[in-house]
Amino acid sequence: MISKMESVIIIGGGHNGLACAAYLAKAGRKVTVLEAAGQVGGAAATREFATGYKASCAHLLNLLDDGISKELGLASNGLSMAKSGLNTIALATDGNHLTISADRVDGGSLSGEDQAAYKEYRRFMSKYAGIIAAMHNMVPPRITQDRGDLMALGKLALKVRMLGRDDMRELLRIAGINIYDVLKENFDNPLLKGALSLDAVLGTFSGPRSNNSVFTALHRMSGNNAGAAGAASIPAGGMGAVTDALAAAAKKAGAEIRTGSPVxxxxxxxxxxxxxxxxxxxxxxxTTVVSNADPKTTIxxxxxxxxxxxxxxxxxxxxxxxxxAAKLHLALDGLPDFTGVSPDQLGERLVIAPTVEYVELAFNHCKYGEFSANPVAEITIPSIHDTALAPDGKHVLSAIVQYAPRNLGVGWNEGKGAFMEAIFNTLSAYAPDIREKTVASELLTPEDLENEFRMGGGHWHHGELSLDQFLMLRPVPGSAQYKTPVEGLYFCGAGCHPGGGVMGSAGKNAATAVLSN
Amino acid sequence: MRTVDFSREDHYKNAVFPSPFHSRQKQHNKLREWSRWSDYLSVPAYWCESMEYFAGRNACGVFDITPMVKHLVTGPDALPYLNRLMTRDVSKIKPGRVGYSVWCNEQGRVIDDGTIFHLTEGVYRICSQEHQIDWFMTNTLGFDVTIVEDTHDVAGLALQGPTSCAVLRDMGLDGIENLTPFGLTYFDFHGTELMVSRTGFTGDLGYELWTSPENAEMLWDRLFEAGEQRGIKAMGSDALELLRIEAGFILAGADFLPAAEAVRPTHTRSPFELGLGWLVSFDKGVFNGRQALLEEKQNGSRFHLVKLDIDGNKPANQSFVYTKNKKYAGTVTSAMWSPSAKASIALASLEAPLGKPGEEFEVEIYYQRELKWSRVMAPARVVKDVFWDPPRKRQTPPADF
Structure with a gap:
């Protein structure tokens, strides 16, 4: 018989809630996951947005932790990749695009220097990202005299020191600064700088010239999924397949999952x-409640x-x-024609970020409560790799579009149509036939994301990811070890260390914290 | 009517304002000396500090408490709000009652102390030494509560001393003798509302009178008419300082450093370190500083605030305290020669675990006689009881003096 002491309620069946449930259930706790929506997965769930067309809001998997995948047996619970190791195509209106992969960049009018610089950039950025990756699955140390905390901090410091003198110095120099400066120091090609800067600002309230944008770029590269740092995959069945596999693992371990149960x-x-x-x-x-909701909503x-x-x-x-970040889903009558992009390249990760100044200008709007007149976008057409997402011969385009501030000055009721128009104008410059190929569409603004997935502020990280809200400062000092000051209440969502992106680490670490109490 | 309408004043040029009693204070202020207390002009001594002190102990003294910072707390969540803010259990302060309390920051250090007046069901006034609006507003997150600083909307006079009850009765406040200590009640006073609480800062029989600023002068005049035969005197802040030390009351800025003003957080004090552990209620639910205070209770405090009875007659202001073995023990925070106790007395902050009742120390006192400085190491002992604690303080109805 399981005593009352061992029963745990998890509020929210997002990927972290499910991962936490699986680990706790495996450790013998009686776990009940309460999910408000009709299906688990939250923003990772694969949903039908138009008859016969499916997409998930989180559309690229680049941070899911390999260790968690293995420990929870996600593959045996139905998870497989439709496509791994996606390249990035930096789109150009004239079709003169660049192809960026983990170890090289080609195309356009790229110089040999830039190609060499890219290899070097990847080398040091991957190395630094490795330090963040090493922190993913640890309960962050607090700044106390406690032996465990001191040891963990010491280990971190040692990792930084082990970079070697030159790389450590460079890390300390760039960790807090902006990606604009770092890209300018390393590259000449405007399109390359634009595309790389996008990695630093996706999902954040920052532009390439904002401080912290090097850190966010490193965070994005810190996944160990698919071998290369930051490499992106598309799960078969959409991102919902990841959360379905996590749910299956949790259930197998004995957790009960109740959908349609909003707390x-x-x-x-x-x-x-x-x-x-x-x-x-x-x-x-x-006696134990673990909240996958964002910390602000929880408290x-x-x-x-x-x-x-x-x-x-x-x-x-x-x-x-x-x-x-707004999320765009288009139901397409057929494959769109992106200028200069070959059919086999259409299935890659396509980005609209022609120059780093363009990205910065797009960001400027949101500071003043406006959406970007010329938005930036990260586009995938997942139906190329996974035909189940759309009817035969049809396709789904899934794009993260920025910037769309949560609190739009005119309000999203009034602004949504105009933003959709701005998006189509931008897309048309790269894929002239996009309007005529579109048979149905869905645009989820941060307000929609907040309402539909109960993410405070419509922020996929449940709180800006930045150095002042990271590690022992995330979500806030006093609860960085997942335990809140309230006896029996824990956080396990993206608002905690190590933040958002479908990775499961916050959920796993929270389980560790619950079990160690 | 507000005493001061800040919206029309230039803060940078005018920071200190006359109190609603100013015209009357001016008549009494023979020394023509003014000091500043918060936003107002205050009187250190009207004529003679000692005479004013003795009025407070043997007749009655009138002290202008308008400058005290006042906040009105209303709304459905007023009580839970206050209970989370204060260390003590505010639910025990019933309507018509007043309670003393302290409030702490997250580290369990005292931000300020003050009195909570439960004016009518669910309506509270907090009186404090320091401006608190920022902290009080920060605390409103998640509560349906309204905080208004009404310092300038209320004129207040303290009437303290053995004849105070009789004076108020003679002034026409029927039934005032039935008001119990820490009680408050309302009177119709010449067509205006007068609130009277049996509270004060002198440790004696005494009352505080609260009215609207436009009635201030009338109140002062009636009070002095009624008190003429009973030795009423205007009392300045210097005399009050003596009265409060005898009563063992602590003062922000003297006996403890308000936590919100501290540059050096270790210089602040917890309620336990100020001898106010009785104000900390761990069983009422969460309140600011609870976690830190629980830990302090388990691990021990750093300081003890004690009352010292010092040999000799030299006031021990700003003195060091040593153990009998000449080891540093702490410092005096407030001190005086007490005419009523006939003793040199002091409040002192000693390093824990020092400071148990009966423990003996030496106080290093520097004093001056006709410009010549001398030093004495005066033996002193920690006493448990306050130096001035007359039964009439508690008596209801008080005896007729």
Whole structure:
């Protein structure tokens, strides 16, 4: 018989909630996952957005942790890749595009110097990203005199020192600065710089000239999936296949997963968490509640700020989490014709970021509550690799489009149509037939993402990923080890270390924290 | 009417304003000396510090408390809000009652102390020494509560001393003798509302009178008419300082460093370190500083604030305290020669675990006689009880003096 002490409720069945559930269930806990939507997966779920056409909001897998994949047996639970190791095609309106892969870059009017510089750039960036990768699956050390904390910090410092003198010095020089400067130091080709700068700003509230953008670029490269740093894959069945596999692993380990069960309240018994209440009024008791919701929603809405000290509530409330990435899904009558892109290249990762200045100008708008007049985009056509996503001969285009500020000045009710128009104008410059190929479309603004997937601020990282909100500072000091100040309440979502992107590490680390208590 | 309408004032040129009692204070202020207390002009001594002190102990003294920082807390969540803010259990302060409390930051260090007036059901006023609006507003996150700083909307007078009750009765406040310590009540006073609380900062029988600034002068006049035969005197802040030390009350900025003003966080104090552990209620649920205070309770405090009875007659202001073995023990935070206790007394912050009642120390006192400095190592001992604690403080109805 399982005692009440060992029962755990997980609020939210996103990838981290499911990973956490699987690890806790494997360790013998009685786990119940409560997912508000009709299916698990959150923003990773594969959904039908038009009759016969499916897509998932998270569309490229580049951070899923190999260790987690193996430990939870995701392959045996149905996960396979439709395509791995995608190259990036930096689109140019004249068709003179670049092909960027893990170890080389070709095309366009690229100089030999830039090609050599790219190899060097990849070398040091991969090396630095490796340090971040090493932190993914650890409960972040706190700044205390505690032996464990000191040891973990020491190990981190040692890793940095082991880079060697020159690389360590370079890391310390560039870690906090902006990608614009670093790209300028290394490359001449405007298109190459534009495309590489996009990696630094996707999903963030920053432009290439914003501080921290080197760090976000490194974070994006820190995945160990598919061999090369930051390499992207498309799972068969869409990203929902990852969360379905995680759910299957969790269920196999004994976890119960209840969909259509939105939690409205975390219940307290004195100073201790006692369970949750669902929107319908049903109460479920547990002495441990792990929240996959973002920290702000968890504390300010589900728990109530009155159950924590004011300083903590204030820190949580001040987490910067303003989403800027919109998600575009197009149902296409056939493959669009991207100028100069061959049919076999259409299945790669296509990016619209012609120059680094273009990306910066696109960012400027969102600072003032406007959407980008000329947006940047990361585009995939997953149906090329996975025919199940669209009817025969038809295709799905999935794109992250920036910048679309969460709080648009005119409001998204009024602004959405105009932004869609701006997107089509931009896309048409690269794929002139895109409008006529489109039979249905869906544009999810950060507001839509917030409402549909319950991500505070519509931010896929559940909180801006930056040096001041990373490691022991994520989500805020005092809860960086997944345990909140409230007895029995834990965080396990992207708002915690190591942040968002479908990786599962926050969920795994949270499970470690729960089990060690 | 507000005493000061800040929207029309130039803050940079005018930071200190006359109190609503200013015209009357001016008449009494024979020394023509003014000091600053928060946003207002205050009087250090009207004529003679000692006479004003003795009025407070033997007759009654009137002290202008308008400058005290005041906040009104209202709204459905007023009580849970205050309970999360304060260290003590505010639910125990019923309507018509007043409670003393401290509030802490996350590190469990005291930001300020003050009194909580439960004016009517769910409506509270907090009086404090320091401006608090920023911290109080920060605390509103997640609460349906309204905080208004109403310092300038309320005129206040403290009437302290053995004849205070009789004076108020003679002034026409029928039934005032039935007000119990830390109680508050309302009177119709010549067509205006007058709130009276049996509170004060002197450790004696005394009341505080609260009204709208436009009634201030009328209140002052009626009070002095009624008190003429009972030795009423205007009292300055110097006399009050003596009265509060005898009563063992601590003062922000003297006996502890308000945490929000600290540049050196280790110089701040927790409630335990100020002898205010009785104000910390761990069983009421979460409150600011709870976690840190729990840890302190388990691991021990760094300091003890103690009352010292010092041999001799020299006030021990700003003195060092040593153990009998001449080891540094701490410093005096407030000190005086107490005319009522007939002793040199002090509040001192000693390094824990020093400072148990009965423990003996030496206080290094520097003093001057006709411009000549001397030094004495005066034996001193820690006492448990406050130096001035007359039964009339608690008596209801108070005896007729």
């Amino acid at each position: 409205s309240k975390i219940l307290m018994d004195g100073m201790q968490v006692s369970g949750v209440e669902l929107t319908g009024g049903e109460q479920i008791s547990a 300010m809405e589900l728990l109530g700020a009155r159950h924590v000290e004011a300083g903590f509530a204030r820190k949580i409330n001040n987490i910067r989490a303003k989403g800027n």
